[in-house]
Amino acid sequence: MDDVRSSIGSLRDQLLDGLPARVQGMAEELILEWSAAVEAVPELARVATAEVIRLLRMAPAEREVTLRRRYARLHGEEPPEIGLLGARVPSPRKATG
Numbered sequence: 001m002d003d004v005r006s007s008i009g010s011l012r013d014q015l016l017d018g019l020p021a022r023v024q025g026m027a028e029e030l031i032l033e034w035s036a037a038v039e040a041v042p043e044l045a046r047v048a049t050a051e052v053i054r055l056l057r058m059a060p061a062e063r064e065v066t067l068r069r070r071y072a073r074l075h076g077e078e079p080p081e082i083g084l085l086g087a088r089v090p091s092p093r094k095a096t097g
Contacts, residue, residue: 011052018060019067026071033074 012031016024034048055063 011056014056015052015063019064023064023067027067030067030070030074 015031016027019027031052034044034051038044038048055066058066
């Protein structure tokens with residue numbers, strides 16, 4: 001468990017590099033959520049670490065968009081879209097809102 005925290009912690013600075021301050025705060029909150037999830041379900045450790053590495057491989061602009069989207073979903077601001085036979089269909093809440 002501590003290995004995962006230190007692994008994610010060591011990648012934290014790289015993850016935040018090149019992001020605006022507001023998005024850095026969003027990323028910090030997501031890291032805390034991932035850490036809490038790993039603490040509750042240790043089997044998620046590899047998934048969380050892989051996700052941080054995947055984000056690191058993105059260009060800063062792409063990483064910013066992805067982090068903003070995930071933060072919005074975490075706070076219920078952006079309902080996920082539902083895929084239907086390969087077509088992207090907005091969720092019912094998005095369609096009526």
